[in-house]
Amino acid sequence: MAATVERLVGQAIKRREDPRFITGRGTYTDDVRLPGTQHAVFVRSPLAHARIRGIDTTAARALPGVRAVFTGKDLADGGVNPIPVGWLLPGLKTTDFRAIAVERVRHVGEAVAVVVAESAAIARDAAELVSVDFEELPVVADAVAALRPGAPRVHDGAPDNRCFHWEIGDRAKTEAALKKAAKVVRAKLVNQRLIANAIEPRASLASYQGATDELTLWVTSQNPHVHRLIMGAFVLGLPEQRFRVIAPDVGGGFGSKIPVYPEEVAVAWMAKRLGVPVRWTAQRAESFLTDSQGRDHVSDVEMAFDASGKLAALRVKTVANLGAYLSLFAPAIPTYLYGTLLNGVYDIPAVFCEVDGVFTHTLPVDAYRGAGRPEACYLIERTMDLAARELGVDPAELRRRNLIPKERFPFQTQVALTYDSGNYAPALARALQLVGYERFRTEQAEARKKGRHLGIGLSCYIEACGIAPSQVVGSLGAQAGLYESGTVRVHPTGKVSVLTGSHSHGQGHETTFSQLVADALGIPLTDVEIVHGDTGRIPFGMGTYGSRSGAVGGTAIFMSLQKVIDKGRLLAAHLLEAAPDDVEFLGGRFSVKGSPDRGKTFAEVSLAAYLAHKMPPGMEPGLEATTFFDPSNFTFPFGTHIAVVEVDVETGRTTLLRYVAVDDVGNVINPMIVDGQLHGGIAQGVAQALWEGATYDESGQLTTGSLMDYGLPRADQIPKFETDRTVTPTPVNPLGVKGVGEAGTIAATPAVANAVMDALSPFGVTHVDLPLTPQKVWKAVQAAHAAGRR
Numbered sequence: 001m002a003a004t005v006e007r008l009v010g011q012a013i014k015r016r017e018d019p020r021f022i023t024g025r026g027t028y029t030d031d032v033r034l035p036g037t038q039h040a041v042f043v044r045s046p047l048a049h050a051r052i053r054g055i056d057t058t059a060a061r062a063l064p065g066v067r068a069v070f071t072g073k074d075l076a077d078g079g080v081n082p083i084p085v086g087w088l089l090p091g092l093k094t095t096d097f098r099a100i101a102v103e104r105v106r107h108v109g110e111a112v113a114v115v116v117a118e119s120a121a122i123a124r125d126a127a128e129l130v131s132v133d134f135e136e137l138p139v140v141a142d143a144v145a146a147l148r149p150g151a152p153r154v155h156d157g158a159p160d161n162r163c164f165h166w167e168i169g170d171r172a173k174t175e176a177a178l179k180k181a182a183k184v185v186r187a188k189l190v191n192q193r194l195i196a197n198a199i200e201p202r203a204s205l206a207s208y209q210g211a212t213d214e215l216t217l218w219v220t221s222q223n224p225h226v227h228r229l230i231m232g233a234f235v236l237g238l239p240e241q242r243f244r245v246i247a248p249d250v251g252g253g254f255g256s257k258i259p260v261y262p263e264e265v266a267v268a269w270m271a272k273r274l275g276v277p278v279r280w281t282a283q284r285a286e287s288f289l290t291d292s293q294g295r296d297h298v299s300d301v302e303m304a305f306d307a308s309g310k311l312a313a314l315r316v317k318t319v320a321n322l323g324a325y326l327s328l329f330a331p332a333i334p335t336y337l338y339g340t341l342l343n344g345v346y347d348i349p350a351v352f353c354e355v356d357g358v359f360t361h362t363l364p365v366d367a368y369r370g371a372g373r374p375e376a377c378y379l380i381e382r383t384m385d386l387a388a389r390e391l392g393v394d395p396a397e398l399r400r401r402n403l404i405p406k407e408r409f410p411f412q413t414q415v416a417l418t419y420d421s422g423n424y425a426p427a428l429a430r431a432l433q434l435v436g437y438e439r440f441r442t443e444q445a446e447a448r449k450k451g452r453h454l455g456i457g458l459s460c461y462i463e464a465c466g467i468a469p470s471q472v473v474g475s476l477g478a479q480a481g482l483y484e485s486g487t488v489r490v491h492p493t494g495k496v497s498v499l500t501g502s503h504s505h506g507q508g509h510e511t512t513f514s515q516l517v518a519d520a521l522g523i524p525l526t527d528v529e530i531v532h533g534d535t536g537r538i539p540f541g542m543g544t545y546g547s548r549s550g551a552v553g554g555t556a557i558f559m560s561l562q563k564v565i566d567k568g569r570l571l572a573a574h575l576l577e578a579a580p581d582d583v584e585f586l587g588g589r590f591s592v593k594g595s596p597d598r599g600k601t602f603a604e605v606s607l608a609a610y611l612a613h614k615m616p617p618g619m620e621p622g623l624e625a626t627t628f629f630d631p632s633n634f635t636f637p638f639g640t641h642i643a644v645v646e647v648d649v650e651t652g653r654t655t656l657l658r659y660v661a662v663d664d665v666g667n668v669i670n671p672m673i674v675d676g677q678l679h680g681g682i683a684q685g686v687a688q689a690l691w692e693g694a695t696y697d698e699s700g701q702l703t704t705g706s707l708m709d710y711g712l713p714r715a716d717q718i719p720k721f722e723t724d725r726t727v728t729p730t731p732v733n734p735l736g737v738k739g740v741g742e743a744g745t746i747a748a749t750p751a752v753a754n755a756v757m758d759a760l761s762p763f764g765v766t767h768v769d770l771p772l773t774p775q776k777v778w779k780a781v782q783a784a785h786a787a788g789r790r
């Protein structure tokens, strides 16, 4: 790499994309304007389970300005196939997931018809005029209840509502270890359902050009090529070369913009059918009723220890609510992204996990920041605290005793994964030092004497990012490869366009990827353009999720840069009449070793490559390279987070006083962006612990269907985060970079929950299910009073 590497990589460069965003000049899907656009509004089911006896669209069609009204039958007859599932587990029961319901609806908010009109207002009025004759059917919203005999059936193809049963680890070995153990700690833990609530609501706009038979779809997607492939090849039957998907600026996704959704399928189909552009943008209330949701596990956990407080076994049985239909990657989340993380950062000699994926009459569940890994981390870290209390050992000491030592890497877990690199003890030690752990215990004791209830909570997390390699994930059921593409296109003047398969929807790729390019080629950041999100411009790419873009997408770019430099060196050597081995590339200049004045700048070599007047024999003109990087393994970031809280036991209100995070994400491209990712992630993890939770009543109505009822975190509830890092590079990619996009969310929830339980320990309260709202905490304290525990 060039001598300028130190110059930008590793520096807190301000985000290049931010001037565009903060001055309101971003182009989001809803900002794209096409003449003659018609507006779609969906008619949605108010019931969670019902048979559609009939739909009368006459009055809606008669409203002036209405262009068309379609039902599910119209789409099915018009060749629209169900949306498939992208991860097949053995024995998985798939669902007939239609863009618009045909005979039955299975969750509140499912579309039963769509109106297309010249304005959104007219379409909304017309949607009110569509009359649907529903026959109400029995409902089950809770996954544990759905497994009981006689529960209402969601899909006829899954008579017991079980979509799959999945196991990982060694059942017999774990059973034997549990029997032999000196101590077994048992708990029932609920990881509640969450709603991503990206600030930009989902939207789509489709336009069909009849002359060329081309369809263009602008859509809020984290992975436009996945959208093109699934929608084109499986749902709509459109040839890929004539179907372009553009995900322009996207205002947050957090996993909820990975799946292919009913609305974009309908919009694309209608644009072709009607021959006019058609747009749909969700109202916030619609986002609550249609965006895929996250988490929703109920788990029984048994954690076993030997007499010296060393972990002996972990057995977990989880019921995962999948909702009414299988969203695109839903089956992977409570299985391969969850069960495989149950070794945590600890040396547990026996682990066994079984999961039942269950259908209910609720919104489909798919990825939400962390997707499976927060569920695993919460389970392990909450149980470690319960164990510490039962064993009478300090929670930090119990963790320290059980961490995987650094000599054991690469570490083969009991649940299939091999951790790439790690050094866990220093991160724990640093976090304890930063928070002043010993001192805090004294302060806590003093405060308790004065009636103040302070608590401290730890979370030693591990995360798996950049899921790979394709061959392995394919053998586990993925219907996709998990490589990433990156093209480096050098223009004749030495300016560079990078075409990446990764997609940025808040992660700052335009900055971090530019840092890699500017350093490698020795050119200014302003000479680098990052192009993403347009299947018409970029090579086939897998998009952004699972904190993969730095480690996988960034590496693809890095490898293409090396190819460009290698070709440039050959060409420069030819121009300089030197042997290629004698030519070095430093600071944007090819020069002959020992004769620094004999050289060519990167721009001069670029121009020579395009003029092609003097090329080495056999060399093609041009300067461009593409790489598809398929990593050999995931990367495994880790760290320790510590929360300090105060609980007002009179009101049940928790205040987060301090938050310390020591993370190890390998080498860091941009420390400011890494901190920003952690800040956002921690805020979401704190919110799961204290405020957020999607709840359904017994009739399947979402009772947290607005921002008045669903507790998104606000800035004034969050303290200034105290962050630090250790650096353990990964051997999995040449950058040594691990992921960071989800780390904060994974780590924070158990840290805060443990802190609240620590604060409540004088009341004998050992566990309260999340979110730890004032009401729940107050009730737990009252119960303690009633039981005479305090």
Ligand code: MCN
Pocket (backbone or CB within 6 Å): 251, 252, 253, 254, 255, 368, 369, 370, 505, 506, 507, 508, 509, 512, 513, 544, 545, 546, 547, 548, 549, 550, 551, 554, 665, 666, 667, 668, 669, 670, 671, 673, 674, 677, 680, 737, 738, 739, 740, 741, 742
């Ligand atoms: N980075 C770095 N050094 C590292 C690792 C990463 O400088 N060692 C930089 C990367 O170059 C990138 C950013 O940090 O600019 C995040 O990188 P990475 O961890 O690879 O994550 P992705 O870019 O793949 O983003 C996905 C991740 C996920 S899975 C969710 S969910 C999530 C998240 O990122 N959703 C987000 N962060 C989000 N941030 C915003 N603002 N909005 C979302 O929807």
